Amino acid sequence: MKFSANLGFLWTDRPLPDAIRAAKAAGFDAVECHWPYEVPADTVKAALAETGLQMLGLNTRRGNVSAGDNGLAALPGREAEARAAIDEAIAYATVIGTPNVHVMAGFAIGEAAHQTFVANLQYACDMAASSGLTILIEPLNKYDAPGYFLLTTDQALRILEEVAAPNLKLMFDCYHVQLMEGDLTHRIKDLLPHIGHIQFASVPDRGPPDHGEINYDHVFGVIAGLGYDAPIGAEYRPTSETAHSLDWLKAQISG
Numbered sequence: 159m160k161f162s163a164n165l166g167f168l169w170t171d172r173p174l175p176d177a178i179r180a181a182k183a184a185g186f187d188a189v190e191c192h193w194p195y196e197v198p199a200d201t202v203k204a205a206l207a208e209t210g211l212q213m214l215g216l217n218t219r220r221g222n223v224s225a226g227d228n229g230l231a232a233l234p235g236r237e238a239e240a241r242a243a244i245d246e247a248i249a250y251a252t253v254i255g256t257p258n259v260h261v262m263a264g265f266a267i268g269e270a271a272h273q274t275f276v277a278n279l280q281y282a283c284d285m286a287a288s289s290g291l292t293i294l295i296e297p298l299n300k301y302d303a304p305g306y307f308l309l310t311t312d313q314a315l316r317i318l319e320e321v322a323a324p325n326l327k328l329m330f331d332c333y334h335v336q337l338m339e340g341d342l343t344h345r346i347k348d349l350l351p352h353i354g355h356i357q358f359a360s361v362p363d364r365g366p367p368d369h370g371e372i373n374y375d376h377v378f379g380v381i382a383g384l385g386y387d388a389p390i391g392a393e394y395r396p397t398s399e400t401a402h403s404l405d406w407l408k409a410q411i412s413g
């Protein structure tokens with residue numbers, strides 16, 4: 159297996175370029191992040207070039223976080239902001255060579271939200287296609303993100319079918335899917351053609367993948383057995399320094 163360090167949660171105690179260097183030193187094959195926008199894209203690009211790592215993904219801005227926003231793309235009436243966030247994410251991703259942009263839906267419910275999300279995703283896929291980028295959508299769990307528009311892989315699949323763009327894929331986060339649906343390995347097998355990226359963390363505490371409800375030795379084996387060879391994303395919250403949370407990675411690297 160290859161692993162990507164999610165720098166939204168790992169090495170958050172240091173500037174993004176140093177977090178990229180730390181991920182390289184720890185043995186990760188790639189990195190990914192949430193919202194890198196405060197760091198100039200050229201600075202991130204230089205750290206990626208220095209380490210030889212690729213930044214696999216980044217998210218669109220969430221909107222006005224202090225007012226409670228957690229994404230904009232499914233919010234009727236906020237289309238202009240949502241599309242500006244999509245444009246910004248695609249531009250940043252293009253500079254740093256990132257292949258995937260996660261378009262965050264936000265807190266919303268109902269048919270108008272669905273139609274808004276579909277229309278904004280059509281826009282995102284059109285804009286991304288000219289740069290060769292993939293747009294991702296990610297179901298989140300109802301405990302961490304109550305009221306989030308996109309909650310299940312079935313709902314995501316319906317949206318993928320409706321948008322029908324070849325560059326729209328599912329971000330399959332094992333942590334969220336276990337909390338909402340369970341049956342992880344069947345879901346991964348069934349959804350594989352639609353999956354653009356996989357993430358993981360322990361359940362229920364969102365720690366490293368070495369304890370809790372999910373046996374990740376088994377899940378990683380299933381993913382590898384399916385021939386999935388892209389790096390998968392370690393998106394967990396260390397309880398102390400990230401360096402102290404990496405026994406699982408050392409075990410995977412030493413085989």
Ligand SMILES: O=C(O)C(=O)[C@H](O)CO
Nearest residue numbers: 192217260296298331393
């Ligand atoms: O929360 C997650 O699982 C994510 O991957 C998002 O990118 C951050 O909200």
Ligand SMILES: [Mg+2]
Nearest residue numbers: 296331357393
């Ligand atoms: Mg995730």
